[in-house]
Amino acid sequence: MKILFLTSRIPYPLDKGDKLRAYHFIKELSLNNNIILCAINDSKTQAGTIEHLSQYCEKIYVYNLTKFQILISLLKNILNKLPFQVAYFTNNNFKRKINEVVKNEKPDIIFYQLIRMSEYARDNSIPKVIDYMDVLSIGIEKRIEKEVWLKKYLLILEYARLKNYEFEVFKLYKKHFIITEQDRELIPHPNRNEIEIISNGVDLSYYKPSSSANKKEFEVVFSGNMAYPPNIEGALFLVEKIMPLVWATYPDSRVVIVGTSPTKKIQSLASKNVIITGKVDDIREYFYLSKIFVGPLFMNTGLQNKLLEAMACFTPCITTTEANNALKADANIELLIANSETEFAKKIIELLENENLRELLADKAYKFIISNHKWSVIAGNLSQILLKLKNE
Numbered sequence: 001m002k003i004l005f006l007t008s009r010i011p012y013p014l015d016k017g018d019k020l021r022a023y024h025f026i027k028e029l030s031l032n033n034n035i036i037l038c039a040i041n042d043s044k045t046q047a048g049t050i051e052h053l054s055q056y057c058e059k060i061y062v063y064n065l066t067k068f069q070i071l072i073s074l075l076k077n078i079l080n081k082l083p084f085q086v087a088y089f090t091n092n093n094f095k096r097k098i099n100e101v102v103k104n105e106k107p108d109i110i111f112y113q114l115i116r117m118s119e120y121a122r123d124n125s126i127p128k129v130i131d132y133m134d135v136l137s138i139g140i141e142k143r144i145e146k147e148v149w150l151k152k153y154l155l156i157l158e159y160a161r162l163k164n165y166e167f168e169v170f171k172l173y174k175k176h177f178i179i180t181e182q183d184r185e186l187i188p189h190p191n192r193n194e195i196e197i198i199s200n201g202v203d204l205s206y207y208k209p210s211s212s213a214n215k216k217e218f219e220v221v222f223s224g225n226m227a228y229p230p231n232i233e234g235a236l237f238l239v240e241k242i243m244p245l246v247w248a249t250y251p252d253s254r255v256v257i258v259g260t261s262p263t264k265k266i267q268s269l270a271s272k273n274v275i276i277t278g279k280v281d282d283i284r285e286y287f288y289l290s291k292i293f294v295g296p297l298f299m300n301t302g303l304q305n306k307l308l309e310a311m312a313c314f315t316p317c318i319t320t321t322e323a324n325n326a327l328k329a330d331a332n333i334e335l336l337i338a339n340s341e342t343e344f345a346k347k348i349i350e351l352l353e354n355e356n357l358r359e360l361l362a363d364k365a366y367k368f369i370i371s372n373h374k375w376s377v378i379a380g381n382l383s384q385i386l387l388k389l390k391n392e
Helices: 017-029 049-053 067-076 084-089 092-105 115-121 136-144 149-172 229-247 284-288 305-312 321-327 341-352 355-372 375-391
Strands: 002-007 034-041 059-064 109-113 128-131 175-178 218-223 255-258 274-278 290-295 317-319
Touching (some): 002 092, 002 115, 059 092, 067 084, 084 149, 109 115, 109 375, 115 128, 128 149, 136 149, 218 305, 229 255, 229 290, 229 341, 284 290, 284 305, 290 341
Parallel strands (some): 034 059, 128 175, 218 255
């Protein structure tokens, strides 16, 4: 089967959730299918990226968006109805080029990642599928109350446009995928139950328990893209609300915030007890060096890859009910649940004082990941759905 993947970013290196998901789909599906990748790109391509992806892709087409092109697209769209993040990635010249690829390559199926690529789905009759991942409109809605003035107005406008767009583009696709059941229920379409649940996985050949004994340098670790608003919110809540309660009992406890692009707010958290790493070469080392992963994540959309990675690295986790609604781990068996600064602090102190409990949680969590979040199994299920669609 020949599958054309259309993505809004080059899916490598794996520094964002959408890139990670697309990468593993492409990698696993390439074992039994021919993959062609068309990727929009709005940033500098790192050396070796195309060569790496060529292991899995028969052909790769990259369409580089300049800042000027983006500005023109956004300005043109002020009076239109497209969400701005759809307009951002939509380019008429790229449309023509992608249509030419479709004409020449004749794929069996076109796989669109995220609704922001949906304007490219209007021009041909090839069977199309979409991976929503999560519900973009809800993510925007959550940010509205935290913003002021012009930015608040723009987010209100974007939320309304996204909600309408999520409904309108549903009809373009033969199959729809999303990561969690709770996200599916938030898609504003009466036929949302047709959407297939395709969970996220974790690379168990990379994220795995350490083969050596590691001295714990940190009591608490939190990770993620530190320019992403929910991660910023989580890191601030951890350091400013939770940890003062922990420090009252354990004043020398150290927190490490690991992740690329820390904002000024995040950088300002740095102290003798709080380490801000910025981008690191190997995030696993920080899981191995930390006693507990703490994830104060209050988004009710998406599945947190950081939790999958920490659990796969044998690091016991504490997170919120919202985060675990997507993960569906067994609370108090495979991880601990907390929903306020007091609850988080209590759970952290409990784990700091009980090494046996930490080890038991880590062991149960690792077994949960192996049973439920192997990319090979997840992509295998996806492959079966695509093959059935091709043969209809």
